[in-house]
Ligand SMILES: Nc1ncnc2c1ncn2[C@@H]1O[C@H](COP(=O)(O)OP(=O)(O)O)[C@@H](O)[C@H]1O
């Protein structure tokens with residue numbers, strides 16, 4: 585077998601398997617990438633919420649990265665829950681230097697779980713802002729974009745478009761996928777901004793409670809697919825297409841009593857209900 589693309593997730597653990605490292609590794613495997621993982625934190629978490637948090641010392645996050653990268657060439661990296669400013673600083677150092685600097689990087693600026701539980705220290709928001717320009721793509725949801733820009737949350741697509749542009753202009757993001765999943769409405773509309781402008785990416789909204797880990801799954805799908813696609817736009821389009829399929833069959837997974845996981849077993853769709 586030819587060497588598959590190797591994708592790395594730097595993120596926290598979700599024992600319920602819907603979000604975090606567990607979701608990332610399942611996504612990598614489903615989308616044809618060999619998954620590697622560096623843990624930043626253990627959460628005690630299920631589909632209803634987070635009851636506890638145990639953060640890995642920043643020095644040991646560095647040791648995990650050092651040891652892995654001394655041996656394994658990573659093609660793409662997804663950054664998820666980074667927990668605190670010390671871990672963000674470690675990740676920033678690795679992202680700025682070889683071999684990680686030449687990997688395709690996706691920063692999901694995870695701050696709060698759907699349940700409302702905080703996954704990033706308030707004091708680390710400034711450090712995340714400094715990490716933004718180093719990532720090839722950032723994937724905030726509406727709440728995270730508002731925190732990064734220090735303004736109110738977007739309430740419609742016009743504001744999503746404006747904030748996606750501003751994340752590039754004000755924070756120096758190279759590319760932005762601003763996720764509009766929380767806006768409601770018949771379509772789940774995200775906004776993509778890069779050097780060539782701003783585009784909308786829409787999919788039919790799926791009626792399901794199983795939305796736990798959608799953001800993690802989307803960002804890891806980007807890190808799995810980018811080495812297998814010609815450019816970022818085709819990567820983003822295909823990642824969203826697969827995520828919509830994974831939401832469409834999520835209800836068959838009767839896992840937990842709260843917001844269950846998306847269906848990481850979902851095959852890549854051949855026909856899609858999304859529009860560009
Ligand atoms: N019910 C849904 N049906 C279809 N797509 C959805 C649904 N909910 C969220 N999405 C999509 O899932 C992705 C994650 O978005 P969002 O929920 O906004 O982020 P997060 O999980 O980080 O809070 C986006 O592409 C969004 O449009």
Ligand SMILES: Cc1ncc(COP(=O)(O)OP(=O)(O)O)c(N)n1
Pocket residue numbers: 595596597598603604605627629664665694696697698699703795796797798799800801
């Ligand atoms: C360990 C861990 N990391 C990230 C999250 C947040 O995941 P996200 O994809 O944003 O999904 P929701 O929490 O919005 O469902 C998490 N919960 N745990």
